[in-house]
Amino acid sequence: MTDKSFHPLEGGCDCGRVRYRLESPPMFVHCCHCRWCQRETGASFALNALIEADRVTLLKEAPELINTPSASGAGQLIARCPLCRIAVWSHYRSAGPFISFIRVGSLDDPDQLPPDIHIFTASKQPWVALPPGAAVMTEYYDRKQYWPTDSLQRYEALLPKINAYRAAKAEQAPI
DSSP, X not given: OOTTTOOOEEEEOSSSSSEEEESSOOSEEEEEOOHHHHHHHTSSOEEEEXXXXXXXXXXXXXXXXXXXXXXXXXXXXXXXXXXXOOEEEEEETTTGGGEEEEEGXXXXXXXXXXXXXXXXXXXXXXXXXXXXXXXXXXXXXXXXXXXXXXXXXXXXXXXXXXXXXXHHHHHHSXX
């Protein structure tokens, strides 16, 4: 999806209390098949569109941020509707509050954001068939090898904020 063809996408929770709009295309879309994502979603995988948090506009109420564990041990904040509890996005500790991992299934038209890559397929459910020609990684991957140039540039623009966030978190860690 290019910026020229992009029309803002909207999404939200089941009850409609939390609504949001993506103001630009995401940087990349992950389909994660790790066991952690399977357990967290109760499904075979998690489909997340990575986008700068400041490119997500709240249209109604803000979601509640729930601190939850993650496979990395660093944890994540899951944005959930305070009423129906549907997850609409996450913030992983590695990128802090600067990148939102939008739950593609929470979009009104999730068909618009198919996965760019399938990751952690070593633990994929054996009955899930991946499309021929899809980018498939048994574990994680090298961003520089798979992301489009414009997405890499967007990510690079966030790095000073992300690095400052990481440094501040490291200073807060108990000795």
